[in-house]
Amino acid sequence: MPITPADRLRARATALRTLARRLQHLEALTLASRASDRTWVGPSPYACEQSLRGRRRQLLDHVDLLLSTARDLERQAIELR
Amino acid sequence: MTYLAFDPIQVHGLAAAMVRSLDELWTVRCDDPAAYEALRTVRLLRDEIETQWLPLARRVAASLSLTGKALPADLGELRNSLAFVMAVGTDWAVTDDPSGSDLMTPEEARALGARMNRADAASFVSDPAELRWLAGRLERIAADPVLAASFLANFHEWALWGDALGRLRARIVAGVDARTTVTVPELDGVFAAMAHVERSTEPAWLTEMNPYAAAAMVRFLGLHGEALAVAADRILAQHPITDMDALSGPNAADVLFPLVAADSVASARFLSLATRHPEVLFDRPSDTAAGYRLVLHATDPARMSAEQAGVILPRLVQHFATTDPSCDEACYTAQERPENWRAFLVDLVSPWMLQFSPQNQQWPLSNEGRERLLSFVLEDEASLQRFVERADRVQAGFVTSISSGEEHALDELGAFMAMIGALIVNNREQTSLTRQKGWEMITTLAGLLTAAIPGIAVGAGAAMGLVIIGSSVAPDPRGTARQAGFGADLASTSAGAAVAEKIALQWKADGSLPADFAMPPTADPQADLPSQEFMWEFDDWRASLPGGEYGPLADHVTRHVYAVINPGMMGAHSVTLFMP
Structure with a gap:
């Protein structure tokens, strides 16, 4: 059975949603709280925590964007039907 | 040396979590072009953990096996307040911070406040290096609302530090502390930084701190008008003589009067407040003439309304007119009035002569009351002579106050x-x-x-x-x-x-x-x-x-x-x- 453009769009949406779920469950997202002042204090620990917290925020923004993009792709697939 | 403090167990756990995270991040893949940015962030995070944060965590964890929990000798310096507080207060371990970073964190601001609460302030302020470091640190705290809030949440020993700074400053200015290597600008740097952190227009320490120290700090609060007047009055109205005031050199009044005089709103309001205890104006400054200058400057009709003058001038004249052999500092015995008081009173009333005249009703005084006060001011020949010499002031006051209607x-x-x-x-x-x-x-x-x-x-x-x-x-x-x-x-x-x-x-x-x-x-x-x-x-x-x-x-x-x-x-x- 031939693969249609709509099928490709849906496949892309699935891949992006899978990646988003994967990112949401990374243990790396917990590193910022582990590196907080409950673990260590000082200039380097503070820099470490701030950096990890920033990356965490970026990753969660990417998750939102990936899920949004996936929805768009699925909508396009429906319109192509 | 900059130190960091850590909980060994937690750091071990953090390092282990980083290792697991790295393994996990290496497995994150996606071929879709829409995933490019997300995967780029994953790579950056992976690189940072691998090259910076995991080595840091491992190095910190390993330091414990080298030095145990022995505390460094210089951990007591204010610059290491955070590590000190955590090491002493929570039994954490301490090691040097490899970054050597001058980064200021909210935790450090909190720890600095806590450390300053318990520190021997007199000892710290006698160290020029500590003073310079502290001034710089506090200025950075002042510039950042988050840091300032963190610091203020913990720090409360304003009087302790202000008094330590003020006492050394007074001794240096008086020339009685030849051994110290600290300079007045270094002390003023900390005064200024503390004031900048404070940000309040009515700080509680005004009445807790030694008046001289409070005056030295108020210079940097940036107060104006009513707030400046109230602060100056509150400082000067208490603790008339202190060890700092007893030293030669400017005292609290000498420091505050120029500030107040430079602000017409503040000077008028300050005089109004000070009429409740006029000795603040004339007995507090080391040079009575400074008090005279402030009063004459503030009561110039160009700066003060007739309404304000009608409250202030009669009280000031009355202060000199009231004598009592058993007088405390609220009034004078006949022999104790300050030098040149007669000339001062003449200069004080000269611009306001119109308000003393019977036809004028601008002041809430009876004719008898005005007559009594003016007779007291001009009761001797020298005063009359001075009054005659002040025709310019009399004229200026008349021109300022004369009614607008011709008749x-x-x-x-x-x-x-x-x-x-x-x-x-x-x-x-x-x-x-x-x-x-x-x-x-x-x-x-x-x-x-x-x-x-x-x-x-x-x-x-x-x-x-x-x-x-x-x-x-x-x-x-x-x-x-x-x-x-x-x-x-x-x-x-x-x-x-x-x-x-x-x-x-x-x-x-x-x-x-x-x-x-x-x-x-x-x-x-x-x-x-x-x-x-x-x-x-x-x-x-x-x-x-x-x-x-x-x-x-x-x-x-x-x-x-x-x-x-x-x-x-x-x-x-x-x-x-x-x-x-």
Whole structure:
């Protein structure tokens, strides 16, 4: 059975949603709280925590964007039907 | 050396979590182009953990096996407050921070506040390096609201640190601490930084800190107006003598007065507050003249309203007038008044003489009250002499305060001049010099003040005033003593004559009178009753005006002159005016 453009769009949406779920469950997202002042204090620990917290925020923004993009792709697939 | 403190178990756990995270991040993949940015962030995070944060965590964890929990010798420095607090307070381990970073964190701000609460402030402030570091750190805290909130949440020993800084500053300025290597700018740097962190307009430490230290810190709070006045008053109203004030060199009042004087709103409000305890103004500064300068500057009519002056001046004069042998610092014994107080009081009241005159109701004082205060200020010859020398201040105050309506202004001028005359030419013994200068003052004022009356030939006044002076001879007090109130009568007559002259000059200028028409009469200081003599001659002169005695010119000049002299009261001024 031939693969249609709509099928490709849906496949892309699935891949992006899978990646988003994967990112949401990374243990790396917990590193910022582990590196907080409950673990260590000082200039380097503070820099470490701030950096990890920033990356965490970026990753969660990417998750939102990936899920949004996936929805768009699925909508396009429906319109192509 | 910069240190970090850590919980060994937690750091081990963090390092393990980083290792697991790396393994996990390596497995994150996606071929879709829309995933590019997300995967790029994953790579960056992976690289950072691998090259920076995991090595840091491993290095910190490994340090424990090398040094155990031994604390570094220099951990007690303020710069290591955070590590110190955690090591001592929570039994964490300490190791050097490899970054050597000067980063300021909220935790560090909190720890610095906590550390300063318990530190030996006197010891720290005697170390120039610590002072410079602390000033820099506190300025960074002040510049960041998050850091400031963190610091302020913990720090409360403002008085402890302010007093330590202030005590050393006072000793350095007084030259009694030759061994210290600390400089005043280094101490002021911390004062400034602490003030910048404070941000409050009514800090609680104002009344907890030594007044000198509080004054030194207030310089950097950036207070203005009401807030500055209240702060200065609160500082100076308590703890009159402290160890810092006892040292030679500026004291709290010396530090605060220039600040207050530079702000007209603050100075007026400060004086208003200080009238509750006037000794703050005159006994607190190391040089009484500083208090005099502040008061005179603040009470200048250009800066202070008549309403404000009406509250402040009477209280200040009363402060000097009240003497009591068993007096505490709230008043003086007759022998303890500060140096040059009489001259100060004369300078104080000179610009506000109009408000002391009977016709003026700007101040909430009875005529008797005003008379009593003014009599006290001018009760001796030296004061009178100084008053005469202050004609410029009297004139300036009159011009500032005179009513805007022409007739009321003339009425006030008459009463004002009568009062001045009563003060200067009375039946007291006077030197011929004082007498002559007093007479010159009367005639000068008559001319100059008349020129300030709206609608009275402004512009010719000053010149006419000088003409009157040049043609006059001072009255002899022995000849006039028999007639109480002679001075008042003569002065108001001089003012009335000046008004008539100015009107006549104006008529000649606009052609209403021929240029060679006779000028109106002048006041005669040798007459027994100058107003009566003048009015006789004036009646003749006005009858000679074009249109006759009841013509428009005569009516105009009569109305103005009578407003000043008031024929119904001729010779009666003295009854209510200030005769000793």
